[in-house]
Amino acid sequence: MKYLLKLSLAMIFASFLFSSCVTTENPMGPEEPEDGDDDNEVVINTPTALKISAIIVTRFPATKSNGDKWDYHVFSSSPTRRPDIYVEMGKNLNTDHVYRSDTREDVLFESFFSKLTFTQPAASNGGSLAHNIPMNTEYIIWAYDDDGLSADDLMGSVQVDPSAYYNDDNATFVYERLSNGELTIEIEGRWIY
Ligand SMILES: [Ca+2]
Numbered sequence: 001m002k003y004l005l006k007l008s009l010a011m012i013f014a015s016f017l018f019s020s021c022v023t024t025e026n027p028m029g030p031e032e033p034e035d036g037d038d039d040n041e042v043v044i045n046t047p048t049a050l051k052i053s054a055i056i057v058t059r060f061p062a063t064k065s066n067g068d069k070w071d072y073h074v075f076s077s078s079p080t081r082r083p084d085i086y087v088e089m090g091k092n093l094n095t096d097h098v099y100r101s102d103t104r105e106d107v108l109f110e111s112f113f114s115k116l117t118f119t120q121p122a123a124s125n126g127g128s129l130a131h132n133i134p135m136n137t138e139y140i141i142w143a144y145d146d147d148g149l150s151a152d153d154l155m156g157s158v159q160v161d162p163s164a165y166y167n168d169d170n171a172t173f174v175y176e177r178l179s180n181g182e183l184t185i186e187i188e189g190r191w192i193y
């Protein structure tokens with residue numbers, strides 16, 4: 001009886017040693033690759049910024065809000081009455097703009113597919129594209145009619161909100177159509193991760 005008790009105690013002790021050996025070995029040992037599971041896991045990346053490379057005007061109001069053509073000319077049919085369009089981008093009207101485009105004179109959209117694509121600055125101090133807009137930051141793009149010596153006419157504006165465009169899909173390219181009233185502006189760019 002005493003012998004059996006000793007034997008069973010010894011076996012319990014041995015199995016305890018064995019199990020403690022097994023449990024302490026795994027965390028110390030090298031990580032074994034798990035087959036299958038890792039291959040199916042999709043890691044959703046979060047962009048740090050939206051890099052805008054082009055601003056494209058696809059629609060603009062035909063007249064000022066009072067019904068007048070954008071520019072005055074003694075002859076009502078003169079093509080110079082059409083707007084001379086440029087765009088600006090910034091956080092708000094009162095801070096420095098990160099981009100001011102060149103101007104397209106006396107713009108007429110010939111068809112539904114007509115558009116103005118802006119990528120170049122007006123001058124060396126006009127900022128530049130591409131420009132990174134950090135996530136959780138909202139920018140505004142204004143469209144103006146360039147009136148030279150007098151104050152330019154504001155044609156409209158749209159808001160750019162990168163966080164609203166990302167769909168947790170690890171996308172590379174961004175193409176968004178932004179509308180406000182009769183102004184439609186499309187932005188082209190890519191996500192920065
Ligand atoms: Ca004007």
Ligand SMILES: [Ca+2]
Pocket residue numbers: 071079080081082083084105106
């Ligand atoms: Ca004009």
